[in-house]
Amino acid sequence: MKVLFLRSNSVNPDSRVEKEVNCLLSEGYDVEIYCWDRERNYSVQKKKKRIGKTFITVFMVGIKSSYGAGFKKNLIPLLKFQLEIVKFLYKNKNYSFIHACDFDTAFASFFSIKNQKNVKFIYDIFDFYVDSFSVPYLMRSFIRIIDEYIINNADAVIICSEKRIEQIGKVKPKKIYIIHNSPDISILNDMENLSLNKNKMKICYVGILNDGRMLEELLKFAMLNKKFELHIGGFGKYEALFYEASQSFNNVYYYGKLEYNQTLQLEKSCDILTAIYDPKIRNHIFAAPNKFYEALMLGKPLIMVKGTGFSEVVQEFHIGEVINYNYYSLEKGLYKLFTRKKEFNMIKEVEINMYKSKYDWETMRIRLISLYNSLK
Secondary structure (H helix, E strand, O other): OEEEEEEOOOOOOOHHHHHHHHHHHHOOOEEEEEEEEOOOOEEEEEEEEEEOOEEEEEEEEEOOOOOOOOOOOOHHHHHHHHHHHHHHHHHOOOOOEEEEEOHHHHHHHHHHHOOOOOOEEEEEEOOOHHHHOOOOHHHHHHHHHHHHHHHHHOOEEEEOOOHHHHHHOOOOOOOEEEOOOOOOHHHHOOOOOOOOOOOOEEEEEEEEOOOOOOHHHHHHHHHHOOOEEEEEEEEOOOHHHHHHHHHHOOOEEEOOOOOHHHHHHHHHHOOEEEEOOOOOOHHHHOOOOHHHHHHHHHOOOEEEEOOOOOHHHHHHHOOEEEEOOOHHHHHHHHHHHHHOHHHHHHHHHHHHHHHHHHHOHHHHHHHHHHHHHHHO
16 A cells, blocks of 8 residues: 655644654555755656665655745745645556645645545645635635645544544544654663753753744843753744854853754753744744644653643643743743742653643554544
């Protein structure tokens, strides 16, 4: 059974895609990926990528665009990517499953294979499109109508938390599965801590370095508070800012783009994780941040913004601090955690128990396998 994953980034890294692909590989599925390199322009290239213990085929098309530049500025590259998906699927009709991640791959792929009765279409909604991007008002209703049509007609739909049921609205999918963004705990086997400064409270963030995550505020806090260290990894708009800061301040460390196991190793070696998102963006209300699940698995206290993601869980179980979306509240929350250092072992125990009982990847893996088996 041959599966094609479609993703609008270069999957380098993409923890959710890689976990799902690895899961299917372990069950004997033949999996390939078609993805978008936004760094430069080139025609489709065929490459090999290691997922788990297996090398798989990745088809990558280069269409230059910018992360975090907004819908309008990236509209032309996005339309070109849609065309490339259509062309690829027209030439390659040997897939049993199309696994489209988000609307920006689902739109072109769904209508390309709609009349192929031997192909099953799986719509994996990482982020609900009209709530995630600055889509012009006149286009929002149109995109939502198309999105809901795809949701209702896909062979199966995957969402990443129970909250997303409310977000996607009054739709009637044929099958719907909830697969949380849980990390696979087995990746921690034999993973040692990095040799970091034990005398400093170490804050860690690894991810997209764009607006809406209070990254500039985190940097300001580190520059003004020498009891803390800031460990940053990832790519995007603020790469140069963090690189330059790391050269000037001895408590700011910038690691660039990291593989997922390197991300977890860095987080495991630090003291506090952040999952900070702008609550004005509707999608953040329903977010299922990787950092929330990683914090649970690693047993690390977490900083979140009130009313976003799983902030109510952080608040209810006292496994971190919930803040408002401003610098003063961030500073207050971080210092509050500093004073709670003696509670960190208790927080760790609560979080790991929560991960194992509600969110462990083995449960999610079984759900994904069940989904695919139900469509054979």
